[in-house]
Amino acid sequence: MFKFIASRSLQMLAVLAVTGTITFFLVRLAPGSPFDQERNVSPEIRRNLDAYYGLDKPILTQYWRYFSKLVTTGDFGPSFKYSNRTVTEIIGESLPVSFELGIYAMIVAVAIGVTAGVLASLRPNTMTDYVPMSLSMVGISMPTFVMGPLLLLLFGLQLGWFNVSGWSSFGDKVLPALTLGFYYAAYFARLTRGGMLEILSQDYIRTARAKGASELRVVLKHALRGGLLPAVSFMGPALAGIVTGSFTVETIFQIPGLGRYFVTAALNRDYTLVMGTVILFAALISVFNLVVDVVMVWLNPRLKFD
Amino acid sequence: MAVTLAEPPSPATPAALAEVEVGHSLWQDAWARLRKNRLAVISGIILLTMSVLCLIGPFFTPAPDVQDLALYATPPSAQHWLGTDTLGRDLLARVLTGGRLSFAVGLCATFVSLIIGVIYGTISGFYGGKVDNLMMRLVDIIYAFPFTIFVILLMVVFNRSLLLLFAAIGAVEWLNMARIVRGQVISLRKMEFIEAAEALGLPKSRIIFRHLIPNVLGPVIVYTTLTIPAVMLLEAFLSFLGLGVQPPDASWGVLINEGSKSMEEFWWMLVFPGLALSVTLFSLNFLGDGLRDALDPKTSKD
Numbered sequence: 388m389f390k391f392i393a394s395r396s397l398q399m400l401a402v403l404a405v406t407g408t409i410t411f412f413l414v415r416l417a418p419g420s421p422f423d424q425e426r427n428v429s430p431e432i433r434r435n436l437d438a439y440y441g442l443d444k445p446i447l448t449q450y451w452r453y454f455s456k457l458v459t460t461g462d463f464g465p466s467f468k469y470s471n472r473t474v475t476e477i478i479g480e481s482l483p484v485s486f487e488l489g490i491y492a493m494i495v496a497v498a499i500g501v502t503a504g505v506l507a508s509l510r511p512n513t514m515t516d517y518v519p520m521s522l523s524m525v526g527i528s529m530p531t532f533v534m535g536p537l538l539l540l541l542f543g544l545q546l547g548w549f550n551v552s553g554w555s556s557f558g559d560k561v562l563p564a565l566t567l568g569f570y571y572a573a574y575f576a577r578l579t580r581g582g583m584l585e586i587l588s589q590d591y592i593r594t595a596r597a598k599g600a601s602e603l604r605v606v607l608k609h610a611l612r613g614g615l616l617p618a619v620s621f622m623g624p625a626l627a628g629i630v631t632g633s634f635t636v637e638t639i640f641q642i643p644g645l646g647r648y649f650v651t652a653a654l655n656r657d658y659t660l661v662m663g664t665v666i667l668f669a670a671l672i673s674v675f676n677l678v679v680d681v682v683m684v685w686l687n688p689r690l691k692f693d
Numbered sequence: 694m695a696v697t698l699a700e701p702p703s704p705a706t707p708a709a710l711a712e713v714e715v716g717h718s719l720w721q722d723a724w725a726r727l728r729k730n731r732l733a734v735i736s737g738i739i740l741l742t743m744s745v746l747c748l749i750g751p752f753f754t755p756a757p758d759v760q761d762l763a764l765y766a767t768p769p770s771a772q773h774w775l776g777t778d779t780l781g782r783d784l785l786a787r788v789l790t791g792g793r794l795s796f797a798v799g800l801c802a803t804f805v806s807l808i809i810g811v812i813y814g815t816i817s818g819f820y821g822g823k824v825d826n827l828m829m830r831l832v833d834i835i836y837a838f839p840f841t842i843f844v845i846l847l848m849v850v851f852n853r854s855l856l857l858l859f860a861a862i863g864a865v866e867w868l869n870m871a872r873i874v875r876g877q878v879i880s881l882r883k884m885e886f887i888e889a890a891e892a893l894g895l896p897k898s899r900i901i902f903r904h905l906i907p908n909v910l911g912p913v914i915v916y917t918t919l920t921i922p923a924v925m926l927l928e929a930f931l932s933f934l935g936l937g938v939q940p941p942d943a944s945w946g947v948l949i950n951e952g953s954k955s956m957e958e959f960w961w962m963l964v965f966p967g968l969a970l971s972v973t974l975f976s977l978n979f980l981g982d983g984l985r986d987a988l989d990p991k992t993s994k995d
Contacts, residue, residue, distance in 0.1 A: 402837045410846060417850035528975035530926055532933040532946075533967035536953035544957060631841040635933060639953065649842075650934055653849040661846070669839045676837075 388684075392677065399673040406669045407662065411453065414653075414661050415446055421467035421656045440467065453662070463663040468655045474663040477648060482667070484554060485637070485644035488563055489629050495568025496575055496625060501618060503572070504579025505606065508614070511584060519576060526573030531632050535566040535639040552641035563640045567632050571625045575618050583614035616687055623676040630668050723911075726987040733983025736976035743973055747792035754786035758941055769961055776961040778951065784961065787943055788969050794944040795970070798858060799925040805863025806924075807917055810870025815901055815909070817871070818878030829875065832868055840865045844927070848936040858937060862924050873916055877909040911988040918981035922974045929970055945970040 422436055437443040441452060456462050463474035503519035510516060542562060543551045553559045586592065587610055595609045596602075633646030645664055652660035727733055751757065760780045769776040775784040817828040844861045851857055881887060882905075890900050925945075931937030932946025933953075940947060945966050952963030 398834075398837070402834070406838055409843070413843075413846050413850055524975065524978060525971075528922070528978055529967075529971045530929060530974070532930065532953070533949055533971055536949075536956055536963050537967065540956050540960060540963065627839065627841075630839075631930075634845075635930065638934070650845070650936075653846060654935075665839070665842055665846070668842060672839055673837065 395677050403669055407666050410662055410665045411450055414658050419656050464659040466657055466660050468657040474659045478663055481643055481645040481648055485633055485646055491560055491564035492567035492629050495564050496571035500572035500575025501579050503576040505583055507580045508583035523573035523576040526569050531566050532635045535636055538562050538566055554642045563636050567629055567636045578617040578621050582617040586610045586614040612686060620683055623679040626675045627672045723987040727983055730983040732979050736979035739976045747789050750789040751786055755783040757786035757790045775965045778962055779955055788966055791943045791945050791948050794938055795925055798928040799921045801859045802862035802924045803920045805859055806866035806870055810867035811874050814871040814874025815878050815905055818875040819901055832871055836868055848931055853939050862927050866920055870916055873912055874909050877912055878905055881908055915985045915988055918984055922977040
């Protein structure tokens with residue numbers, strides 16, 4: 388297992404390096420510059436700005452300087468757009484917000500999804516199967532950026548139960564977490580149902596029942612471990628989706644998280660902030676995928692680390 | 694076209710075998726199974742209606758780009774069934790022409806991913822061994838990248854043309870298709886009729902295009918139907934963020950974005966485009982599920 392984790396970590400570093408490189412050149416070589424929107428920048432000031440940020444150097448020099456600084460000191464550099472602030476500061480402020488939102492969304496997704504899936508699998512082709520499964524199809528077909536505004540319209544504006552925007556009280560977090568999590572809850576429900584149905588028809592479940600185990604024990608102790616496998620393997624993609632989903636959800640609910648910064652940073656050509664967020668997102672997704680793979684083997688010993 | 698295809702070695706359940714003996718092709722079987730699936734049929738009808746509406750509807754509505762500020766955001770009425778937007782444009786016309794664009798992106802980008810995925814997967818599965826190892830390793834590696842983020846960057850960085858949108862989305866979505874096709878080809882490769890074709894000395898290209906690809910059509914069709922909603926969703930997502938289709942052109946994503954900005958006063962601007970997109974995605978997903986059950990009875994849902 389140690390060998391597996393080590394080789395995967397190496398692979399992860401390679402992916403991060405390539406991601407960083409592609410992103411670097413993609414943003415740099417694109418038309419436009421971070422100072423385009425500043426009005427009346429005289430040529431001298433512009434030259435000074437370029438010199439300050441090192442933009443007057445050849446691109447390969449810039450590339451070398453950026454990455455050697457990042458690798459040796461972990462410094463993402465100063466932001467181009469938010470003057471006097473470093474990318475590390477911005478990330479430090481907004482990442483916890485996104486992290487909180489992501490965790491709530493994941494809880495919503497797994498709690499609702501797995502419960503609905505298990506429920507549906509216990510009595511297939513009855514109402515307790517059809518209702519949650521149809522609802523989950525609705526969830527899959529309704530994108531976050533439709534669901535979010537609709538929830539806002541209904542519960543925020545019409546019923547007035549929640550604030551329309553903001554991120555302070557617990558109530559502020561309900562609608563965003565539901566919006567972001569529900570889509571994945573629907574996927575988890577379908578995957579759990581499928582996995583559970585397959586496991587529940589296995590011989591060892593029949594054996595457990597024959598030995599007089601209660602239905603609750605059969606489901607919780609014997610079936611769930613195997614039945615959850617498809618859902619667990621989907622956790623990696625779900626996290627990646629929640630990260631990108633946060634771009635829209637944070638925009639809709641005006642949450643000061645990292646997802647919102649990423650989109651505006653890319654539009655503003657804030658080179659260092661784009662680099663910082665992309666590398667961070669990529670690292671987050673890769674680490675989580677690795678964790679999921681390890682958990683998969685732990686849940687299903689028939690799988691081997693390779 | 695379907696009837697002339699060679700009989701693929703279907704996973705033969707006894708019932709299917711019996712039907713094959715009286716001369717039903719896999720496609721006839723699948724069609725019969727699909728027709729029995731009421732949800733899939735309804736979804737198909739909804740999709741057909743939706744696409745016909747989007748195709749010919751705009752000829753009967755006011756032009757989608759005519760602005761009439763006297764009609765500033767009027768609620769749905771007899772003249773303007775879905776109301777008007779904040780520039781006095783007829784919302785029905787905008788939703789229908791927006792649908793054209795959304796469908797166009799969905800179909801074109803799926804087509805791009807289909808071509809790349811099928812060719813890549815077939816070659817990888819057909820040659821096997823080192824070539825296969827290398828090609829699939831590459832897919833695994835590409836898979837590890839945060840692709841939605843790259844698509845966003847691409848759209849931000851370069852001029853947001855429709856062509857780039859097709860290419861960017863297509864380039865992301867082909868990976869799964871390649872994997873599915875490769876799996877199919879590897880299992881087909883061991884079949885007698887491929888060996889026979891090789892024994893006859895047919896050129897490799899002919900074996901691939903004439904014998905292999907037609908036989909992987911089933912799973913490919915299923916996965917294509919499921920790719921279209923994924924692509925339409927990605928396009929709407931980009932457009933919602935202002936990175937996809939650019940005004941004055943409008944796809945459903947653009948309309949939803951505009952709607953969500955003014956929903957506090959004008960709910961119809963959000964609800965109708967959102968409904969159009971959701972209903973379409975819903976039907977495509979159900980139809981895809983139905984096709985999977987019909988074409989490949991062995992694999993269950995999910």
